[in-house]
Amino acid sequence: MNRTTQDGSDYYWTRAADETMGLDYNGYGFYGQTEPSPVAAYAEPTPATPPRTDWTQPGVGYAPTYSPGTMVPMPTPYFYAAPAAHPNATAAIVLGIIGLVAFPPLSYVALAMSMRGRREAQQNPGAYSQDSLTAGLVLGAIGSVLCTIYVLLFGIMILALALGF
Numbered sequence: 001m002n003r004t005t006q007d008g009s010d011y012y013w014t015r016a017a018d019e020t021m022g023l024d025y026n027g028y029g030f031y032g033q034t035e036p037s038p039v040a041a042y043a044e045p046t047p048a049t050p051p052r053t054d055w056t057q058p059g060v061g062y063a064p065t066y067s068p069g070t071m072v073p074m075p076t077p078y079f080y081a082a083p084a085a086h087p088n089a090t091a092a093i094v095l096g097i098i099g100l101v102a103f104p105p106l107s108y109v110a111l112a113m114s115m116r117g118r119r120e121a122q123q124n125p126g127a128y129s130q131d132s133l134t135a136g137l138v139l140g141a142i143g144s145v146l147c148t149i150y151v152l153l154f155g156i157m158i159l160a161l162a163l164g165f
Contacts, residue, residue, distance in 0.1 A: 082129065088117035089132030096139025104150060107143025110136055 092114040099107030114136035121128040 083126055085132045086117040086121055086128040088113045092136025093132060096136050096143055099143035104143055104147035107140050107147055111140030111144050114140055
């Protein structure tokens with residue numbers, strides 16, 4: 001614990017310092033401590049093993065050596081750019097959404113466009129991404145099924161009205 005003397009200098013706790021200030025803690029200092037234990041002088045640590053002095057280059061063939069001024073070939077990157085989306089992909093997604101929400105016959109167009117695009121992408125692997133085409137295919141298929149159900153229900157309703165039900 002640090003205390004400040006009357007002249008402003010800092011010192012650490014000792015029993016003698018408390019006694020000169022007139023403080024008595026029944027034989028114990030702050031928090032029950034007795035006289036501070038002397039600190040052992042710091043000794044330089046000794047290394048467990050001596051440092052190595054026999055550093056050598058790795059085995060033969062590990063690192064090629066080039067003479068100064070020789071051009072070093074750059075390594076080939078191991079990644080490739082992602083394939084671009086098929087030109088029909090965005091149109092198929094948009095038509096599939098419009099077919100689900102507003103005008104169901106457009107779902108058939110979205111289904112046809114995405115199927116044609118997937119066929120072209122499978123014929124040219126790596127040229128086109130099939131992710132957006134798959135989304136257009138799913139939207140077109142759902143919209144086509146719903147449109148077919150609408151047409152069947154509408155036909156049944158017309159037939160029922162014509163027969164007088």
